[in-house]
Amino acid sequence: MRGMISASLLMMPIILPIKKSRARFASFSDALLKFNVISADKLTVFAEQARQDKLPLERYLVQKNLVDPAAFTLAAAAYLNMPPLTLPDNFSIPKELTGSKPLDFWMKAKAVPVMKLCGRLTIAFADPFDLPSQEEVSRAAGGRIWSCVAPEKDVMDALGRLKVQEDAANPALAMENIMKGQDTEIEFSSAEEKEDAIDASAESAGEAPVIRMVNTMMIEALKTKASDIHFEAGEKTSRLRYRIDGELVERPAPPKALHSAVVSRIKIMSNLDIAERRKPQDGRFKVKALKKEVDVRVSILPTVHGEKVVMRILDKANLAPGLASLGLDEYAYKAMKFAIEQPHGIILVTGPTGSGKTTTLYSCLQDLNQPNVNIVTAEDPVEYELAGVNQCHVNVAQGLTFAGILRSVLRQDPDIVLVGEIRDNETADIAVKAALTGHLVLSTLHTNDACGVIPRLIDMEVPPFLLASSLILAQAQRLFRKLCPLCRQPVDVNMELLEANRVDPKPFEGVQIYGPGGCPKCHNSGYKGRGAFMEVLPISNAIRAIIEKGGNAEKLKELALQEGMVSLKEAGMRKVRAGITSLEAAFEVTGGE
Numbered sequence: 001m002r003g004m005i006s007a008s009l010l011m012m013p014i015i016l017p018i019k020k021s022r023a024r025f026a027s028f029s030d031a032l033l034k035f036n037v038i039s040a041d042k043l044t045v046f047a048e049q050a051r052q053d054k055l056p057l058e059r060y061l062v063q064k065n066l067v068d069p070a071a072f073t074l075a076a077a078a079y080l081n082m083p084p085l086t087l088p089d090n091f092s093i094p095k096e097l098t099g100s101k102p103l104d105f106w107m108k109a110k111a112v113p114v115m116k117l118c119g120r121l122t123i124a125f126a127d128p129f130d131l132p133s134q135e136e137v138s139r140a141a142g143g144r145i146w147s148c149v150a151p152e153k154d155v156m157d158a159l160g161r162l163k164v165q166e167d168a169a170n171p172a173l174a175m176e177n178i179m180k181g182q183d184t185e186i187e188f189s190s191a192e193e194k195e196d197a198i199d200a201s202a203e204s205a206g207e208a209p210v211i212r213m214v215n216t217m218m219i220e221a222l223k224t225k226a227s228d229i230h231f232e233a234g235e236k237t238s239r240l241r242y243r244i245d246g247e248l249v250e251r252p253a254p255p256k257a258l259h260s261a262v263v264s265r266i267k268i269m270s271n272l273d274i275a276e277r278r279k280p281q282d283g284r285f286k287v288k289a290l291k292k293e294v295d296v297r298v299s300i301l302p303t304v305h306g307e308k309v310v311m312r313i314l315d316k317a318n319l320a321p322g323l324a325s326l327g328l329d330e331y332a333y334k335a336m337k338f339a340i341e342q343p344h345g346i347i348l349v350t351g352p353t354g355s356g357k358t359t360t361l362y363s364c365l366q367d368l369n370q371p372n373v374n375i376v377t378a379e380d381p382v383e384y385e386l387a388g389v390n391q392c393h394v395n396v397a398q399g400l401t402f403a404g405i406l407r408s409v410l411r412q413d414p415d416i417v418l419v420g421e422i423r424d425n426e427t428a429d430i431a432v433k434a435a436l437t438g439h440l441v442l443s444t445l446h447t448n449d450a451c452g453v454i455p456r457l458i459d460m461e462v463p464p465f466l467l468a469s470s471l472i473l474a475q476a477q478r479l480f481r482k483l484c485p486l487c488r489q490p491v492d493v494n495m496e497l498l499e500a501n502r503v504d505p506k507p508f509e510g511v512q513i514y515g516p517g518g519c520p521k522c523h524n525s526g527y528k529g530r531g532a533f534m535e536v537l538p539i540s541n542a543i544r545a546i547i548e549k550g551g552n553a554e555k556l557k558e559l560a561l562q563e564g565m566v567s568l569k570e571a572g573m574r575k576v577r578a579g580i581t582s583l584e585a586a587f588e589v590t591g592g593e
Contacts, residue, residue, distance in 0.1 A: 028058060031079035037071045058129050062152060069151035076128050077149040085114070085124050087154035090486045090519050093162045097121060101140055103163055109133040112150070112158050124150035161520035210261045213254045214269075215289075220251065221313055222290050224523065228313065231266075233259050233306025244523070245481045245530050246354070263300065263307050270298040278302055292317060297381065314383050320363040329574070331564055332536040335473060339538065340364050340442075345472035346435035348422075350447045356479050356532050357444045358383055361418060364442060365389060368416055377418035378405040394420065402427045410434055419443040428460040435470040449568060450476040450537035451560060454551035468539075468547040476535040476568060478589040480581050481527040487517030488526070488579070497583055501591050503573060515582045531580065533571040533590060538563075 025031045029047065032038050038046070038061075050060035058076065061067050070086065077084035097113035098106065106112065110126035111133065121141045125134060128149045138145050217240065221229050226242035226249075233239075233256070240253035254262055267274045270283030281300045286293060297312040320326050323336055339347050347364070349357045362384060369375060369388050380394035380402070390412070392405050402419055403426040409417055410430075421444045422428045435441045447456050453474040457467055493508045516526020537543075537560050546555050561567065566574070572586035 025079050028076070028079050031075040032067075032072075035071060035075040035078065037067050037075045042066075056129065059127075062127075069153055073149050073151050080128050080149070082128055083146075083148045085148045085150045085154075087112070087114075087124065087150055087158055089157070090521050091154075091158055091161075092520055093158055098162075099140065103159065105140070106162075107159055109137050110152065110155055111137050112155050114148070117146075120144045120146050122146045122148060124148045124155055126150060126152035126155035210258060210265050213258070213262055214265050218287055218296075219289055221311075222287075222292070222294070222315075224249075225318075225529075226313060229309075229311040231262065231309040231311075233303060233308060235305050238262075245525070245527050246479060247481070247525070247527075249523070249525075259306050263309055266298060266309055266311070267300065272298070272300065277307060295384075297383070316384055319359065319366075319384060322367045323363050326360065326363055326534075327531055328534060328536075329566060329571070331566060332475075332534050335536045335538040336364070336475070339473035340368055340440070342440060342472055344435060344438045344440055346431060346441040346443070346470050347472050348443055348445050348453050348474045350445045350450065350453060350474065350476045351478060352446070354479070355477055356530075357477065358420075360475070360477065360532070361442050361444065362386065365416075365418060368440075373415045374413060375416045375418070376409045376412055376414045377420070378402055378409060379418070379420040403430055406430045406434070410437075410439070414439060416440045416442070421445070422457075422460070425460045428457055428462050432457075432462050432466050432470050436466065447476070449557070450474040450535045450565070451553050451556040452476075453537075454547055454556060455553050458551055464548050464550055467551070468544040471539050471547070473539060474537045477532045478568060478572075479530045479532055480572065480575065480589050481585045482529045482531055483514055483516060483579070483581055483585075484519060484522035484526055484528040486521050487519035488514040489517045491515035491582075494583055497587065501569070501587050503569065507573065507577065511577050512579070513576055513583065514579045515584070527585065531575070533568050533575065533586075535566065535568045535571060537565055 025034065029043055032043060033040060046061060046064075046066060047057055050057045053060060055063070058072075061072065062069075073084050073086075076082075093112055094115070097116060110130070112124045114122040114124050116122070121144065123137055123141075123145050125137075125147060127133070128147070134147060217229055217231070220226075221242055224242060224244050226244050227246075228243040230241040230243070230248065231238065231253075232241075236256060238253045238256050238259045240251050241248045242251060243249075264274045267281070267283070269285045270281075271285070272281045272283045280302065281298075283298045283300075285296050285298070287296055292315065294316075295314040297314060299310045299312075301308045301310075323333060323340070326333075328336065339345075349360050351357050365375060365377075365386060369386065371388075374390075375388070376390045376392065378392045378394060382391045382393050385391065392400075392409070394400055394402055394405060402421065402423060406417070406419060406427065407430065417431075417434060417439050419427065419431055419441065422431055431441050431443055445453055445456060447453055451474070453471075454467065457471075458464055490512055491514060493505065493511075493513055495505055498505050498508070518524040518526050522528040537556075539547075540563060542559055542563070543556060546552060546559065557567075569590045572581075572590045575581050576583050576586050
């Protein structure tokens with residue numbers, strides 16, 4: 001076939017571009033050398049180590065991850081005279097090709113049915129040297145198969161996607177698999193790293209099925225990049241949901257009879273009191289799994305039918321390394337960069353709970369975090385620990401409020417101060433005065449838009465002339481769901497939706513926009529990952545003059561838009577026109593702005 005590959009072929013396996021050798025290799029080692037998979041010196045060493053471990057060379061190289069998977073596949077294919085295949089990331093196993101054989105059968109054989117041509121099944125094997133498995137698959141297919149070689153990761157990923165589909169279609173079977181026990185290797189550690197004796201009421205929390213259930217919850221959450229796990233008690237059933245890209249997705253839950261045992265297991269890991277079931281409790285623990293370590297913040301709330309657990313997953317890998325990684329438009333980036341480079345003043349980030357305000361502030365801190373700068377924070381709670389930053393945890397029960405910590409912080413010779421949230425008049429007053437006395441202050445506030453910061457602080461009894469002198473920048477943001485790049489689909493512009501949300505349709509003329517599709521990679525949701533719409537208001541001299549006169553919000557917004565500010569709704573429409581999100585997803589978070 002010449003020319004462009006059609007979109008309909010994207011789900012098909014791809015034959016690797018190699019020139020098939022007609023030479024007969026005396027051994028697999030010769031094939032490895034011929035295809036430059038490994039050097040002769042290393043081959044000698046690894047062959048000896050494989051003999052010591054009593055493993056075939058090919059199995060030893062794969063298990064120890066010593067060679068490039070694609071190169072290994074080419075060498076194996078040439079040695080065994082089998083065609084090599086590579087499976088795309090979005091390849092789904094056609095259900096009709098698996099026949100009556102269960103998923104376990106294909107997992108054990110490390111094989112994937114790819115297509116059926118001329119009455120024969122094309123089967124991709126991850127381990128082409130496993131002849132018994134090939135014979136078993138051949139018998140199951142009536143002896144009519146074409147055998148190919150594919151990288152082990154491609155095969156196992158495709159089988160994993162098939163498992164996700166089967167679990168979604170049969171929740172009862174998924175929970176049965178958990179009860180039987182699967183590979184859920186995971187390591188937990190409490191914040192204080194101590195093992196206390198557990199009384200008889202907690203014995204069930206240590207039983208193998210309960211431990212596997214909690215491990216499976218954590219592993220599935222990490223695989224799906226969920227931000228929260230919700231485990232709730234109903235009257236007759238338990239409920240398990242994951243918040244993925246801002247949306248709660250229901251998953252198979254443990255039986256109600258084991259609800260208390262699962263909660264007790266989570267309490268033990270979080271170093272909480274397992275006997276206390278009438279009061280809310282908060283804790284945290286660390287998880288090591290899937291080659292990463294994350295913090296988990298736990299909140300337990302007594303409800304009518306039992307305790308509800310919400311676990312917030314805090315993965316440092318999700319933090320942006322700096323402002324440049326936040327995907328800001330040019331105007332917003334330049335304004336934010338200029339603001340954080342000022343020696344003193346106050347920068348305020350606004351938005352509802354869960355809109356990514358902390359992530360934005362931490363991105364600013366990572367740009368500011370230098371050896372010659374003293375940074376101190378007051379947070380409730382400290383979500384991510386940042387090296388080189390002095391972080392203080394607010395504890396109202398012990399008298400550690402934002403205002404109280406802020407007073408002490410200002411005696412610590414800080415250059416930069418981060419206040420988790422301005423909640424009351426006292427904190428607002430101290431923060432503004434700190435900004436006026438030579439400190440750069442970053443904080444958050446709950447308002448609908450960037451211009452709403454000014455009337456909100458004036459309402460908190462901050463004098464307008466002090467606010468005008470101290471405020472450098474106000475920013476508002478919302479998190480939106482990104483379209484899955486593998487399955488997004490061209491759609492027509494919904495003019496009724498634009499009209500209902502008071503958006504001018506002219507900028508959409510001649511523009512192709514996209515909507516959600518659905519594929520295994522995005523768990524058939526059509527969306528994968530999140531980004532932020534940002535409305536950035538730099539404080540110019542003209543805006544300061546309005547603030548000094550009382551800060552009329554309408555006049556502020558009118559002037560800010562004239563000076564180049566992009567509103568939240570317009571920021572959303574720009575992402576829609578760029579094909580990053582859909583109209584519906586944009587209006588989900590900006591419709592009322």
